[in-house]
Amino acid sequence: MPGNPHTVRSFDHDINRLNQTIAHMGGLAETQLVSALQAMEQGDTDLAARVIGADGQVDGDEDSINEQVVRLLALRQPVADDLRLIMSSLKVASALERIADHATSTAHRVEVLRQSPHIPAIRSVLRLGWLVRDLLKESLDAFLAQDTDRAHKVRDSDREVDDLYSSLFRELLTYMMEDPRNITPCTHLMFIAKNLERVGDHATNLAEITCFIVTGQQVTGQRPKADQSSSMSL
Amino acid sequence: MPGNPHTVRSFDHDINRLNQTIAHMGGLAETQLVSALQAMEQGDTDLAARVIGADGQVDGDEDSINEQVVRLLALRQPVADDLRLIMSSLKVASALERIADHATSTAHRVEVLRQSPHIPAIRSVLRLGWLVRDLLKESLDAFLAQDTDRAHKVRDSDREVDDLYSSLFRELLTYMMEDPRNITPCTHLMFIAKNLERVGDHATNLAEITCFIVTGQQVTGQRPKADQSSSMSL
Numbered sequence: 001m002p003g004n005p006h007t008v009r010s011f012d013h014d015i016n017r018l019n020q021t022i023a024h025m026g027g028l029a030e031t032q033l034v035s036a037l038q039a040m041e042q043g044d045t046d047l048a049a050r051v052i053g054a055d056g057q058v059d060g061d062e063d064s065i066n067e068q069v070v071r072l073l074a075l076r077q078p079v080a081d082d083l084r085l086i087m088s089s090l091k092v093a094s095a096l097e098r099i100a101d102h103a104t105s106t107a108h109r110v111e112v113l114r115q116s117p118h119i120p121a122i123r124s125v126l127r128l129g130w131l132v133r134d135l136l137k138e139s140l141d142a143f144l145a146q147d148t149d150r151a152h153k154v155r156d157s158d159r160e161v162d163d164l165y166s167s168l169f170r171e172l173l174t175y176m177m178e179d180p181r182n183i184t185p186c187t188h189l190m191f192i193a194k195n196l197e198r199v200g201d202h203a204t205n206l207a208e209i210t211c212f213i214v215t216g217q218q219v220t221g222q223r224p225k226a227d228q229s230s231s232m233s234l
Numbered sequence: 235m236p237g238n239p240h241t242v243r244s245f246d247h248d249i250n251r252l253n254q255t256i257a258h259m260g261g262l263a264e265t266q267l268v269s270a271l272q273a274m275e276q277g278d279t280d281l282a283a284r285v286i287g288a289d290g291q292v293d294g295d296e297d298s299i300n301e302q303v304v305r306l307l308a309l310r311q312p313v314a315d316d317l318r319l320i321m322s323s324l325k326v327a328s329a330l331e332r333i334a335d336h337a338t339s340t341a342h343r344v345e346v347l348r349q350s351p352h353i354p355a356i357r358s359v360l361r362l363g364w365l366v367r368d369l370l371k372e373s374l375d376a377f378l379a380q381d382t383d384r385a386h387k388v389r390d391s392d393r394e395v396d397d398l399y400s401s402l403f404r405e406l407l408t409y410m411m412e413d414p415r416n417i418t419p420c421t422h423l424m425f426i427a428k429n430l431e432r433v434g435d436h437a438t439n440l441a442e443i444t445c446f447i448v449t450g451q452q453v454t455g456q457r458p459k460a461d462q463s464s465s466m467s468l
Contacts, residue, residue: 070321073307087304094328108464116467173417180411184467187407187424191464194425230342230425233350233418 011076018068018089019144022096025061026140029096032058032103033136033199037129039110040122040192048110051103058100065093084216088209092143095202095209099136102195109188116185121171125193128164132200135161139206148214154207155219161200162228168193169229177234245310249319252302253378256326259295260374263330266292266337267370267433271363273344274356274426282344285337292334299327318450322443326377329436329443333370336429343422350419355405359427362398366434369395373440382448388441389453395434396462402427403463411468 032051039048072078072086106129113122135154142150172186172193208219266285273281306312306320340363347356369388376384406420406427442453 066321070307070317073304074311074313074317077308077311079308083304083308087300090324105464112465112467173421176410176417176421177414180414183407183410183417187410187421188464190421190424191428230339230422231346233346 011072011078011082014068014072014076015082015085018065018072018086021061021064021068022089022092023140023144025058025065025093025096026136026143028054028058028061029100029103030133030136030140032100033106033129033133036103036106036110037126037133039107040113040129041126043110043114045111045114048107051107055100055104058097062093062097065089081213081216085213088213091209092206095205099199099202102199105195106192109192112188113185116188117179117181119172119175119182119185119189121168121175121186121189124164124168124171125189125196128161128168128193128196131157131164132161132196132203135200135203136206139203139210143206143210146210146214148211151207151210155204155211158200158204161197165193165197165200166228166232169232170234173232173234245306245312245316248302248306248310249316252299252306252320252323255295255298255302256323256330257374257378259292259299259327259330260370260377262288262292262295263334263337264367264370264374266334267340267363267367270337270340270344271360271367273341274347274363275360277344277348279345279348282341285341289334289338292331296327296331299323315447315450319447322447325443326440329439333433333436336433339429340426343426346422347419350422351413351415353406353409353416353419353423355402355409355420355423358398358402358405359423359430362395362402362427362430365391365398366395366430366437369434369437370440373437373444377440377444380444380448382445385441385444389438389445392434392438395431399427399431399434400462400466403466404468407466407468 032054035047035051038044039051069086069089076082078086135157138150139154141147142154169190172190175182176186211217211219266288269281269285272278273285303320303323310316312320369391372384373388375381376388403424406424409416410420445451445453
């Protein structure tokens with residue numbers, strides 16, 4: 001019954017609800033990331049524990065998005081733009097769930113960092129963290145506004161994340177070489193940095209999904225390869 | 235038109251095709267993992283390059299699975315068991331894509347390992363690799379046969395993966411403390427080990443999806459928390 005105003009209105013209502021759940025899930029994922037970074041910055045193990053405890057809330061939103069998508073596909077049989085938007089929601093939910101996972105992984109390492117010698121490079125890790133948080137926020141806003149200009153800017157910024165991560169990897173290797181007591185905390189900082197670099201990747205994916213929804217075309221331009229660190233040695 | 239023999243036969247045909255694509259994708263992901271492990275074992279950078287080059291094939295299967303699912307949902311409007319199976323295929327495809335990503339990440343580190351001092355712990359990393367490969371194979375077979383007994387065994391084996399990973403993390407820290415020249419290769423081995431531990435997690439997810447498809451119930455029993463290493467220090 002395309003064109004029937006009642007059906008169309010219900011469909012718009014369903015799409016709005018789906019977008020609201022995505023916005024809610026995005027807000028949760030962002031809050032988890034911010035809290036994990038603050039916990040690391042302040043050595044606050046209580047806050048880290050709260051991040052770990054809240055992980056299930058994000059999963060709940062993902063389940064809700066999956067259910068809404070199944071319902072929408074079955075009842076509304078969307079085509080073209082609407083189908084693209086609805087199926088993309090599954091990928092967005094999966095990306096947000098993984099971002100929240102990376103926040104939780106970061107929170108798990110706060111305790112051991114607090115008990116280890118202070119590594120000045122923690123400031124660089126936090127800088128990377130705040131940068132990917134900005135990218136996440138920007139990519140979520142671009143998705144919700146279906147704004148391809150903002151989405152393209154996120155995609156361009158991913159190179160900055162990769163460069164920062166690669167130089168950080170080298171910096172942490174140097175601290176480990178200098179003093180064996182630095183090895184344990186630097187190892188954990190490396191894993192945290194890798195988590196944050198992955199958050200940047202997911203934010204970029206989110207930006208590419210936004211472009212795909214709006215234009216119907218996959219973004220094909222060369223994207224700078226992440227993680228130069230995999231071939232790095234000192 | 236439920237019950238119409240022609241429609242039912244077409245539906246079965248579509249489901250078979252979907253399962254064949256999943257089996258194909260699973261085979262590719264497993265081959266990528268095996269090749270990455272062999273490349274590491276033999277310091278074979280050509281093989282590592284082939285793993286990196288073949289990454290796109292896995293993504294192609296994932297796209298095909300996504301398209302088939304959309305088509306099935308739109309044309310067949312499945313309910314209950316069928317709907318569960320079809321929507322679960324998306325999660326299976328996503329898990330297999332991530333497994334292949336972990337194989338590629340491993341392959342990226344073969345070159346730097348070959349140029350670094352030999353670390354005896356590489357044998358433990360390979361042992362972890364072959365263990366998760368077995369789990370992946372078993373979880374795929376369980377999925378394709380919808381065999382919950384085999385799926386439960388995979389789930390139980392994940393603890394073995396986590397224990398091996400945690401002891402490996404400690405072993406690698408020890409090598410780093412012993413000699414600063416070990417720091418670079420051990421760092422890369424740690425990231426490889428983390429990749430392999432994640433493959434084990436995805437195999438376990440696959441097993442849980444199988445149980446969900448067959449029984450309609452989420453597996454709820456406590457699953458031993460992965461990665462004790464995040465609180466580990468030396």
